[in-house]
Amino acid sequence: MPFQKVQPEKLSTSVVRQIELLILRGILRPGERLPAERELSERLGVSRPSLREAISSLQDKGLLTSKAGAGIFVTDVLGGAFTGVLVQLFAAHDEAVFDYISFRRDMEGLAAERAATLASATDLQVIQTVFNKMEAAHSKRNPTDEARLDADFHLAIIEASHNVIMLHMMRSMYQLLREGVFYNRTIMFKHRTTRSELLEQHRTINNALQTRDAEGARAAVASHLDYVEQALSDHQKFEKNEAIAQQRFTHELSR
Incomplete structure (x- = not known):
C-alpha cells in the first residue's frame, strides 16, 4: 500500500x-x-x-x-527581474515606452476584469481607501503624493485579481516606472487640468470595480492608458519641436 x-x-x-x-x-x-x-x-x-x-x-x-x-x-526580490543591460536598453529607446503602455493596457485590463469578479469585499475596501487618499492628495500643489498613489491604486487592483504571477511581474514593471526608466511620471501630473482628468479616470475605474462591473472596469483601464499614451506622445512631439525651435533661435542670434 x-x-x-x-x-x-x-x-x-x-x-x-x-x-x-x-x-x-x-x-x-x-x-x-x-x-x-x-x-x-x-x-x-x-x-x-x-x-x-x-x-x-x-x-x-x-x-x-x-x-x-x-x-x-x-529582500528586494524584484531587483533581478530585469538585467541592468536590458533596463538601459529600455531607457534608451522610445519604442519601449509605448510597448510598456501597451503591455500595461493588456495586463491591467485583465487584472481589473478579474478583480471585479474575484475580489473580496476587503480587497475592494483597499482599492477604495487608496483612491480616497489619491483624491485627498489632488488638492496639494505638489503632485508627488498623487503620482505615488496613482501607482499604489493600480497595484491594489492587481493584488485584488489574486494572481501571484501577475502581481510580482507587474510590481517589477512598476518599480522600473518609479525609477523613471520608461518616462518621468511628473510629466503626467505637471498640469492641473491633466491631474484632474487623471483623477476622474481613476474614479471611473474605481466605480466600475466597486459595482463589480468587469467589462466596465476593463474598458475604463484601457481608456485611461489610451490617454496616458496620447499624452506622452504629445509631450515627445513638443520636446522635439522645441529642440528644433531652439536650433533656429540660436542660429538667428548668430547671424
Whole structure:
C-alpha cells in the first residue's frame, strides 16, 4: 500500500512556509522590515530559537536579508527581474515606452476584469481607501503624493485579481516606472487640468470595480492608458519641436 507514516512538521518549517506565502501573495513587500525577534516569536507562537532557525533558512533562500543594527528585511526580490543591460536598453529607446503602455493596457485590463469578479469585499475596501487618499492628495500643489498613489491604486487592483504571477511581474514593471526608466511620471501630473482628468479616470475605474462591473472596469483601464499614451506622445512631439525651435533661435542670434 502507498502509505507512509505522517511526520510532524518542525515549528521552524511552519514559520518558513508562512513567511514564504506572505511574500508570494505580496502581503510582505520587498524592503519591508520584519518585527523584532521577540515580537515576531510571540505573534507566531514559537520559541526564539525556532524563529532564528526559520529566519536563517529564509536568508539562505534569498528571501530575507539582515542589515546590521536595523533588523531583518524582505529582500528586494524584484531587483533581478530585469538585467541592468536590458533596463538601459529600455531607457534608451522610445519604442519601449509605448510597448510598456501597451503591455500595461493588456495586463491591467485583465487584472481589473478579474478583480471585479474575484475580489473580496476587503480587497475592494483597499482599492477604495487608496483612491480616497489619491483624491485627498489632488488638492496639494505638489503632485508627488498623487503620482505615488496613482501607482499604489493600480497595484491594489492587481493584488485584488489574486494572481501571484501577475502581481510580482507587474510590481517589477512598476518599480522600473518609479525609477523613471520608461518616462518621468511628473510629466503626467505637471498640469492641473491633466491631474484632474487623471483623477476622474481613476474614479471611473474605481466605480466600475466597486459595482463589480468587469467589462466596465476593463474598458475604463484601457481608456485611461489610451490617454496616458496620447499624452506622452504629445509631450515627445513638443520636446522635439522645441529642440528644433531652439536650433533656429540660436542660429538667428548668430547671424
